[in-house]
Amino acid sequence: MLAVPLAVFAFAYGSAVVTGLTLQKRAVDFFDPAQGGGSIFDNATFGGEPLNVIISWQSSPDVLTDDGILNFARAIGFSQECLGLHLGDPQTANLGDGNGSVNQTVEFRQDFGNDFLGTCLESLVGGNHFRVFRQNGPQANSGALFLAVSKEQPASQNHDIVPDGYNIGRDELVAGAVGTKSFGGVTYNVVAKNITGLMPAGSDGVNHGIAVDGIVTLLTVTIQ
Ligand SMILES: *[C@@H]1O[C@H](CO)[C@@H](O)[C@H](O)[C@H]1NC(C)=O
Ligand SMILES: *[C@@H]1O[C@H](CO)[C@@H](O)[C@H](O)[C@H]1NC(C)=O
Ligand SMILES: *[C@@H]1O[C@H](CO)[C@@H](O)[C@H](O)[C@H]1NC(C)=O
């Protein structure tokens, strides 16, 4: 979809180029979910988890595909859940793109250096993990990926989030991603930028009442 309504433009982030009443494709990083009736929090069991990392539409297109995000996740120390076992309930999010509430696309866990069994270790000992939601509905088809990142307790403690686990999870994921990373013959250059004003700070409505600092980190991932 090449044409995006001008109304959406005012709420888009990034350096957009307006040509008449249309936006040049790939000109923005993402669209603010709230402006399309969505939210920067997903829907979890005890409130919402913050969508605290966004992978920009201005990333290389291959990064934003299902296979692309899997390879990128591996490059930054994550892989798919332990032997395909799913230990938490899937969550839903409304990214304001006209699709309404949709299920997470995929979930990754920290793999502790072994992308086959490492995620099983994360399931047992706790660690970082993230869920991915794709903004690709007809009203805001950016293709950007919204990540709900959190650091968890071990399974023995029911996989609850550690205190401050949303901010810590985000910062650890970002620290492990910026710069140059490689996996499967693909080399990525990753740049991070913090955004405020998109997510309210505090614990209101947040899953388990864990406060967030209101920062969303935007990652632009370029394949070299
Ligand atoms: C989903 O989360 C949003 C934002 O936190 C909230 O407004 C909405 O009520 C939630 N929906 C459900 C069904 O829990
Ligand atoms: C979303 O996930 C739930 C729980 O796994 C499942 O029952 C439902 O069919 C899914 N919805 C879609 C549209 O895939
Ligand atoms: C959103 O809707 C489009 C159709 O407009 C569909 O192709 C896409 O798969 C949907 N996205 C999700 C995450 O379900």
Ligand SMILES: *[C@@H]1O[C@H](CO)[C@@H](O)[C@H](O)[C@H]1NC(C)=O
């Ligand atoms: C983003 O904010 C976090 C939390 O304050 C900080 O640790 C991090 O260095 C910031 N990152 C950038 C790229 O500014």
